[in-house]
Amino acid sequence: MGYLTPKGIVEELDKYIIGQKNAKRAVAIALRTRWRRQQLSADLKDEVMPKNIIMIGPTGVGKSEIARRLARLVEAPFLKVEASKYTEVGYVGRDVESMVRDITDIAVNMIKAEKSGDVLEKAKTLAEERLLDILFPMPPRFEPQAVREEAGAGHEPTREKLRKQLRDGSMNDRYIELEIKEKMLPVGVISNIGMEDLEINLKEMLGGMLPGKKKSRKVKIPEALDILMQEEAQKLIDMDEVVKEATQRVEQSGIIFIDEIDKVAGRESHGGPDVSREGVQRDLLPIVEGSAVKTRYGIVKTDHVLFIAAGAFHISKPSDLIPELQGRFPIRVELDSLGKGEFIRILTEPKNALIKQYEALLETEGVKVEFTKDGIEEIAGIAEIVNERTENIGARRLHTVMERLLDEISFNAPEQKGSNIAIDADYVKKQLSDIVKSEDLSRYIL
DSSP: OOOOOHHHHHHHHHTTOOSOHHHHHHHHHHHHHHHHHHTSOHHHHTTOOOOOEEEEOOTTSSHHHHHHHHHHHTTOOEEEEEGGGBOOTTSSSBOTTHHHHHHHHHHHHHHHHHHHHHTHHHHHHHHHHHHHHHHSOOOOTTSOHHHHHHHHHHHHHHHHHHHHHHHHTTTTTOEEEEEEEEOOOOSOSOOOTTOHHHHHHHHHHHHHHSOOEEEEEEEEHHHHHHHHHHHHHHHHSOHHHHHHHHHHHHHHHOEEEEEOGGGGOSOOOOOSSOOOHHHHHHHHHHHHHOOEEEETTEEEEOTTOEEEEEEOOSSSOGGGSOHHHHHTOOEEEEOOOOOHHHHHHHHHSSTTOHHHHHHHHHHTTTOEEEEOHHHHHHHHHHHHHHHHHSOOOTTHHHHHHHHHHTHHHHHHGGGOTTOEEEEOHHHHHHHHHHHHHOHHHHHHHO
């Protein structure tokens, strides 16, 4: 896992996220602190707690995106959850421990994919041999010895001829019958909300005891090779090693992003049998503080998982969280609202900029769309006006504006192959000015 310097992390994040310098610095330092911790002596290493972060800012300014890109940067297991979907113990719903089980599942799949890449060549060779056995089997053992010897003499050259045809693709259109093993799983063991983990565990447990059911399928040779390759790769992967590595990766470099933390902030004074927000916070506390959670892969400790919480905090404030939870998020960082200047940059600068996306999508139809400088400024200006007039949803407003703007071109694109369309300020005004003028229309359409 390549660890970058804080400057390097910020530079990488700049490729995808515009502005928010303070938030990027905070996550870069928190990530680098992890690397520093790994360099310490064993006794001191366990004492260094993760520098958890609370991001404060309106929707659509890049909170989730910063956390997601950060995880991709260091190939860390990453999970995004909404605090509002958890309920306190004693109520039907998802318990907070399920987030640890979910991130462990993600890590196991991550390591499995990495290991599959390592054994790919060997799996391909073995799959090829199995496919040749199906295409040209050896004569059965109960045949007379003379018949077997005669067949054996011509077997190898024919097999090599088939191998050559297999590799040069001349057999790609041929179908073969393949027997695929299917695990017989009891369907719908338990269907209560919040019991999905128990149901999965039961299915896995019972699935191991029940015999595999074989099913015949007719598939083309390339697909058959893929199926056999996956089967062989599974056999070559040591699952004990995968689980051990995944658990370690979650414990040492996992990132859990808890969105909408402000929805569980605030303390209710009223009584009654209701799920209290403070109750959810109290359940979150041991997970963030560090606890051992039982997962289907064994015990996973959360002591060094990095937690990034985020919320708009329109009504509540971070100080409305229970003191113990506040203490576990030492870094507070405020994200800025976005205006016309940022929108122009968001539309054009990032690697995955919206304008680049739309140009590439329409080019698949043979339609060349070009956005002029004044056209881009007009789009950004409209997004800013609508955000001010209605609800401020940040950069997400650009998606709605762009979809509406290109609605006609997208619809007629297949019939307009070979055409060049310039999107300038006049075109943008023509398409959107009526909607922007009417506040009611912009409320419903943009």
